Amino acid sequence: xxxxxxxxxxxxxxxxxxxxxxxxxxxxxxxxxxxxxxxxxxxxxxxxxxxxxxxxxxxxxxxxxxxxxxxxxxxxxxxxxxxxxxxxxxxxxxxxxxxxxxxxxxxxxxxxxxxxxxxxxxxxxxxxxxxxxxxxxxxxxxxxxxxxxxxxxxxxxxxxxxxxxxxxxxxxxxxxxxxxxxxxxxxxxxxxxxxxxxxxxxxxxxxxxxxxxxxxxxxxxxxxxxxxx
Amino acid sequence: xxxxxxxxxxxxxxxxxxxxxxxxxxxxxxxxxxxxxxxxxxxxxxxxxxxxxxxxxxxxxxxxxxxxxxxxxxxxxxxxxxxxxxxxxxxxxxxxxxxxxxxxxxxxxxxxxxxxxxxxxxxxxxxxxxxxxxxxxxxxxxxxxxxxxxxxxxxxxxxxxxxxxxxxxxxxxxxxxxxxxxxxxxxxxxxxxxxxxxxxxxxxxxxxxxxxxxxxxxxxxxxxxxxxxxxxxxxxxxxxxxxxxxxxxxxxxxxxxxxxxxxxxxxxxxxxxxxxxxxxxxxxxxxxxxxxxxxxxxxxxxxxxxxxxxxxxxxxxxxxxxxxxxxxxxxxxxxxxxxxxxxxxxxxxxxxxxxxxxxxxxxxxxxxxxxxxxxxxxxxxxxxxxxxxxxxxxxxxxxxxxxxxxxxxxxxxxxxxxxxxxxxxxxxxxxxxxxxxxxxxxxxxxxxxxxxxxxxxxxxxxxxxxxxxxxxxxxxxxxxxxxxxxxxxxxxxxxxxxxxxxxxxxxxxxxxxxxxxxxxxxxxxxxxxxxxxxxxxxxxxxxxxxxxxxxxxxxxxxxxxxxxxxxxxxxxx
Ligand SMILES: [Zn+2]
Numbered sequence: 001x002x003x004x005x006x007x008x009x010x011x012x013x014x015x016x017x018x019x020x021x022x023x024x025x026x027x028x029x030x031x032x033x034x035x036x037x038x039x040x041x042x043x044x045x046x047x048x049x050x051x052x053x054x055x056x057x058x059x060x061x062x063x064x065x066x067x068x069x070x071x072x073x074x075x076x077x078x079x080x081x082x083x084x085x086x087x088x089x090x091x092x093x094x095x096x097x098x099x100x101x102x103x104x105x106x107x108x109x110x111x112x113x114x115x116x117x118x119x120x121x122x123x124x125x126x127x128x129x130x131x132x133x134x135x136x137x138x139x140x141x142x143x144x145x146x147x148x149x150x151x152x153x154x155x156x157x158x159x160x161x162x163x164x165x166x167x168x169x170x171x172x173x174x175x176x177x178x179x180x181x182x183x184x185x186x187x188x189x190x191x192x193x194x195x196x197x198x199x200x201x202x203x204x205x206x207x208x209x210x211x212x213x214x215x216x217x218x219x220x221x222x223x224x225x226x227x228x229x
Numbered sequence: 230x231x232x233x234x235x236x237x238x239x240x241x242x243x244x245x246x247x248x249x250x251x252x253x254x255x256x257x258x259x260x261x262x263x264x265x266x267x268x269x270x271x272x273x274x275x276x277x278x279x280x281x282x283x284x285x286x287x288x289x290x291x292x293x294x295x296x297x298x299x300x301x302x303x304x305x306x307x308x309x310x311x312x313x314x315x316x317x318x319x320x321x322x323x324x325x326x327x328x329x330x331x332x333x334x335x336x337x338x339x340x341x342x343x344x345x346x347x348x349x350x351x352x353x354x355x356x357x358x359x360x361x362x363x364x365x366x367x368x369x370x371x372x373x374x375x376x377x378x379x380x381x382x383x384x385x386x387x388x389x390x391x392x393x394x395x396x397x398x399x400x401x402x403x404x405x406x407x408x409x410x411x412x413x414x415x416x417x418x419x420x421x422x423x424x425x426x427x428x429x430x431x432x433x434x435x436x437x438x439x440x441x442x443x444x445x446x447x448x449x450x451x452x453x454x455x456x457x458x459x460x461x462x463x464x465x466x467x468x469x470x471x472x473x474x475x476x477x478x479x480x481x482x483x484x485x486x487x488x489x490x491x492x493x494x495x496x497x498x499x500x501x502x503x504x505x506x507x508x509x510x511x512x513x514x515x516x517x518x519x520x521x522x523x524x525x526x527x528x529x530x531x532x533x534x535x536x537x538x539x540x541x542x543x544x545x546x547x548x549x550x551x552x553x554x555x556x557x558x559x560x561x562x563x564x565x566x567x568x569x570x571x572x573x574x575x576x577x578x579x580x581x582x583x584x585x586x587x588x589x590x591x592x593x594x595x596x597x598x599x600x601x602x603x604x605x606x607x608x609x610x611x612x613x614x615x616x617x618x619x620x621x622x623x624x625x626x627x628x629x630x631x632x633x634x635x636x637x638x639x640x641x642x643x644x645x646x647x648x649x650x651x652x653x654x655x656x657x658x659x660x661x662x663x664x665x666x667x668x669x670x671x672x673x674x675x676x677x678x679x680x681x682x683x684x685x686x687x688x689x690x691x692x693x694x695x696x697x698x699x700x701x702x703x704x705x706x707x708x709x710x711x712x713x714x715x716x717x718x719x720x721x722x723x724x725x726x727x728x729x730x731x732x733x734x735x736x737x738x739x740x741x742x743x744x745x746x747x748x749x750x751x752x753x754x755x756x757x758x759x760x761x762x763x764x765x766x767x768x769x770x771x772x773x774x775x776x777x778x779x780x781x782x783x784x785x786x787x788x789x790x791x792x793x794x795x796x797x798x799x800x801x802x
Pocket of ligand 1: 386
């Protein structure tokens with residue numbers, strides 16, 4: 001919903017992530033220093049799990065030797081399949097469900113966790129083919145997984161996570177301070193106007209034909225339908 | 230035995246003398262009613278139970294509409310004659326075919342033989358009345374008062390006083406007051422739920438009798454009360470409305486609602502026998518809806534029913550009452566094309582948690598004038614695809630259609646439609662409408678059919694992270710028929726199935742603006758997600774513009790230049 005704020009046209013145009021997603025962090029995952037995770041939550045409640053910029057994997061020019069979504073003998077995240085609008089069949093994850101294990105060239109292995117409760121929709125197979133995506137674009141093409149929280153948990157799942165502000169404050173050495181937004185001159189034209197998914201409200205006209213449905217973008221009492229282009 | 234029964238029945242059902250004098254009664258021989266010998270015991274039982282003449286016809290499964298349309302008193306007389314003449318060969322033999330009797334009844338009603346009331350000796354009635362009450366005690370007085378009233382124990386007056394001309398005129402006047410434009414009228418009737426209970430009781434009453442005589446009669450064969458009511462009343466209402474056609478579907482629906490004060494009291498026993506059929510609803514005033522009662526009657530055993538409810542149903546002096554007449558005109562459909570010139574205008578009202586996010590919407594800007602022109606109560610808006618709130622729709626516009634709910638006006642001329650279009654266009658500079666026309670419901674599907682195969686043209690304003698020269702983007706113009714693999718975009722994934730869809734970008738053309746911006750024109754297969762093609766959607770659309778240009782790209786503005794669906798037909802200006 002932050003993305004719907006009227007911004008001053010003189011402001012720097014926000015990126016796709018800034019426009020549509022809220023960033024949440026889990027610092028020092030399982031007590032391991034700096035193993036920070038980031039959860040990008042879309043205004044439609046879908047979450048994308050990524051490595052935080054501060055994660056050890058992304059420091060000091062390390063290289064990745066393997067990414068393994070097979071998290072135990074019996075369970076592979078690669079076998080996850082969802083079908084239909086209701087995403088039947090997806091593995092249900094809790095906060096500390098492992099998503100994958102990443103091994104770096106110095107033989108250290110890191111486990112990446114779900115961070116939130118929800119249904120696993122997809123994992124990123126592109127990073128299996130091209131592990132350097134994870135290093136070069138950790139916040140976008142190098143994402144780890146897409147998770148759909150339950151509709152009624154879409155707000156509560158982030159309660160245990162840190163906001164970007166809190167995370168920056170808590171992060172030692174002001175690591176993030178050096179990670180200011182990319183400096184390429186952004187557009188100074190009027191900013192793309194607010195739209196989450198293009199959700200719109202159906203009028204409640206008295207008709208037998210009128211079938212309302214909730215798109216799920218906006219937890220609340222309203223019924224919506226969504227835009228397409 | 231038989232004689233006694235007849236007398237009772239007659240005593241109960243003959244109207245007060247003055248009524249009989251006022252209404253000229255058509256004279257017909259009893260044989261004209263399409264009844265067979267086997268109907269006799271049913272007629273007899275129902276008469277003594279206190280059924281009205283038309284309900285008796287229903288229970289005899291008579292589908293001859295004219296028999297219902299003739300005055301109730303006349304039918305009653307014929308029924309009495311029918312049962313008092315056990316050896317009538319005409320009634321016995323020649324009643325095998327209902328059709329022939331349909332004709333017979335129609336003919337004789339057409340004859341209009343005025344019947345002098347004097348021919349019916351009032352002395353007969355006077356003689357009978359005391360015989361009925363002689364055995365009466367104090368306790369029975371109330372019961373007798375009910376017995377004397379001629380309110381039918383099954384229909385509680387629906388096929389009696391509510392079938393007369395005065396009631397039909399009342400209904401017609403109520404319709405006229407709403408000032409509708411209409412070509413045809415359809416009647417619908419809503420009846421109090423206990424009529425089902427009473428009908429069930431009466432059915433069990435006759436079923437008992439007829440089973441001994443091995444006559445076949447199933448509850449489903451009984452003519453539904455609603456149907457019989459319509460047979461009588463529809464024609465009268467139509468006449469009251471100047472002879473408009475009565476139809477079974479479409480046109481103006483005239484809903485006639487009846488209620489009865491004792492519905493809950495009459496149905497109450499069902500709730501204790503079948504409590505699960507009567508779960509209290511949130512807004513409903515009574516749990517005894519017709520649906521619930523019918524369901525309970527299907528479940529309840531005959532023995533249980535008879536234990537809790539009198540068979541035949543008790544007499545009452547209270548009639549149903551006409552609760553109201555509600556009119557609903559069948560939906561009307563209009564179509565056209567719209568342009569949207571604003572990036573802060575959603576297509577339909579956009580509310581989050583009950584709060585409005587945007588001032589207006591395309592459908593509201595169009596709808597306001599349309600509603601007032603057609604004097605409709607509401608509308609449903611649909612279109613060939615839909616643009617996001619920040620996307621403009623230019624060119625010839627996007628085909629749309631509207632279902633107008635309960636329109637009071639239904640005949641707008643071409644000139645009036647043109648005027649309406651002008652009114653809409655003058656009302657706002659954020660949108661523009663063309664090709665506005667009335668269409669059929671079926672034609673609307675053409676709009677949706679065209680959606681998938683057609684091409685759409687767009688212009689996008691693209692930002693690049695790396696500075697670009699005009700030469701850097703020339704190669705884009707040479708890309709033809711580029712097939713994209715688009716995973717369901719994250720922004721719609723919550724409500725759409727996850728899939729990889731192949732979509733074709735037929736052609737592109739880039740126009741350099743400055744070192745970080747250019748305009749990209751695209752012609753694509755319908756269903757291509759343009760925003761995701763430009764920013765890549767976490768690499769989930771491949772290839773994407775970031776890959777093609779080897780830098781991050783983002784989409785700042787998007788315009789739909791054309792939606793190539795050739796419906797609705799263009800209207801020359
Ligand atoms: Zn009746």
